[in-house]
Amino acid sequence: MNLTNMLTCLAKISDVNNPIIFPFPFKLHISLAVISLIFFSYRFAVQKKPYQLVFAVAAPISLLLWISNNRTLFYTVGAIELILFLIAIFTTIFSKPNEAETSASSDKKAKED
Numbered sequence: 790m791n792l793t794n795m796l797t798c799l800a801k802i803s804d805v806n807n808p809i810i811f812p813f814p815f816k817l818h819i820s821l822a823v824i825s826l827i828f829f830s831y832r833f834a835v836q837k838k839p840y841q842l843v844f845a846v847a848a849p850i851s852l853l854l855w856i857s858n859n860r861t862l863f864y865t866v867g868a869i870e871l872i873l874f875l876i877a878i879f880t881t882i883f884s885k886p887n888e889a890e891t892s893a894s895s896d897k898k899a900k901e902d
Contacts, residue, residue, distance in 0.1 A: 815855055822849045839884055840877040847873040 829845035832838070850873070853866050 818855070819852060822852055825849075839880040843873050843877040843880065847877070 825848035826845050829841045829848070833841035833845060847870055850866060850869055854863060856862065
């Protein structure tokens with residue numbers, strides 16, 4: 790088999806085995822994105838933790854992948870998701886606790902003593 794035939798065969802195989810990005814359908818993906826948006830928005834409203842707001846924004850961004858099969862869009866969305874994930878980690882580590890949490894923990898320590 791010469792090189793030209795091998796490249797032609799590989800091109801045909803890659804066309805046939807064009808995998809999709811997600812192993813589940815669009816309806817399931819959109820429902821999970823909406824559920825996570827509602828969940829993290831509610832938790833942010835209750836607890837006021839900044840990482841929850843970042844996750845509420847990050848989940849629906851993955852729906853942009855259904856717009857096209859463009860690799861540039863795929864990698865751009867991946868980079869945005871990675872940046873938002875790192876922001877969520879840093880806000881978790883470096884965010885100050887709420888006054889309610891601080892007073893609750895000090896009240897709990899006072900009761901134990």
